[in-house]
Amino acid sequence: xxxxxxxxxxxxxTQLSRNGDRLSKLMEQMATQKRVNVPSDDxxxxxxxxxxxxxxxxxxxxxxxxxxxxxPLSIQESHVKAVNNQLLALDDKLLSAANGHSQxxxxxxxxxxxxxxxxxxxxxxxxxxxxxxxFSGTNTDTKPVQWDEASGKYIYAxxxxxxxxxxxxxxxxxxxxxxxxxxxxxxxELGMLNQLKALSTKMQDPNIAVESYQDEISxxxxxxxxxxxxxxxxxxxxxxxxxxxxxxEDAHTDVxxxxxxxxxxxxxxxxxxxxYEIQLYTNSIxxxxxxxxxxxxxxxxxxx
Numbered sequence: 001x002x003x004x005x006x007x008x009x010x011x012x013x014t015q016l017s018r019n020g021d022r023l024s025k026l027m028e029q030m031a032t033q034k035r036v037n038v039p040s041d042d043x044x045x046x047x048x049x050x051x052x053x054x055x056x057x058x059x060x061x062x063x064x065x066x067x068x069x070x071x072p073l074s075i076q077e078s079h080v081k082a083v084n085n086q087l088l089a090l091d092d093k094l095l096s097a098a099n100g101h102s103q104x105x106x107x108x109x110x111x112x113x114x115x116x117x118x119x120x121x122x123x124x125x126x127x128x129x130x131x132x133x134x135f136s137g138t139n140t141d142t143k144p145v146q147w148d149e150a151s152g153k154y155i156y157a158x159x160x161x162x163x164x165x166x167x168x169x170x171x172x173x174x175x176x177x178x179x180x181x182x183x184x185x186x187x188x189e190l191g192m193l194n195q196l197k198a199l200s201t202k203m204q205d206p207n208i209a210v211e212s213y214q215d216e217i218s219x220x221x222x223x224x225x226x227x228x229x230x231x232x233x234x235x236x237x238x239x240x241x242x243x244x245x246x247x248x249e250d251a252h253t254d255v256x257x258x259x260x261x262x263x264x265x266x267x268x269x270x271x272x273x274x275x276y277e278i279q280l281y282t283n284s285i286x287x288x289x290x291x292x293x294x295x296x297x298x299x300x301x302x303x304x
Contacts, residue, residue, distance in 0.1 A: 066248060070242065080177065086119050094224060102210070135176075137162070138163055185223060191223075195216075
């Protein structure tokens with residue numbers, strides 16, 4: 001087989017081009033500090049990086065949802081705690097009234113209980129910084145507890161809807177709290193408040209004998225204790241939801257940090273290795289150029 005000078009020239013130029021392309025790629029990796037700049041650099045690593053980036057985006061969204069949800073839950077918790085404290089004070093007041101007093105004393109108790117009812121209603125109608133009602137279900141634009149003049153009772157104007165926020169893959173946490181349900185008796189929403197209101201009205205009526213509503217005081221007292229137990233359960237649930245958010249946020253942070261390490265291993269440039277390869281290919285190009293120059297200068301005429 002005869003090797004022509006054209007073949008030598010083509011082969012040498014091809015090799016020089018390959019070395020140049022590889023050197024250019026290495027220089028790009030040094031400049032960007034990334035080993036994988038395009039999928040063709042490492043298809044397997046590039047696929048894995050796409051998956052990790054998608055997971056990182058999801059984790060950031062989950063953490064953002066957790067951060068947004070933590071504030072409203074904390075506000076709800078503070079108002080539920082206030083309701084619980086008000087119920088404790090109301091319980092003490094009813095216990096004092098149940099011991100039997102004069103009509104004048106009972107009228108004073110009735111007035112105090114009226115004031116406590118107003119405080120409870122104010123807490124149940126609490127609003128967030130945007131003016132939305134906290135305890136009206138999903139109907140946040142409507143005041144949940146309202147006084148109905150026609151029936152002479154408190155009515156619930158909200159709904160039983162719930163809002164949920166996704167805080168992890170397949171994990172949702174309820175945003176709102178149904179505290180009004182704790183004040184229901186049987187089929188009557190806010191029945192406890194209405195019983196309490198009716199009792200306070202009787203206590204302040206000088207024409208109604210104290211003895212006639214002593215049993216009613218005991219009944220309302222029992223209902224107040226039941227409501228307080230239910231509200232305490234809601235308070236515990238709110239604390240549990242916030243603890244769950246904290247644990248999930250910590251888990252997301254740990255996974256995110258682990259992903260960053262994997263991304264570093266997959267995509268970042270190894271300076272020592274890349275520098276060595278740059279020097280290697282630079283030397284190779286220099287040697288190839290010198291060899292090509294020497295081969296190109298050879299001629300049969302020089303041997304004649």
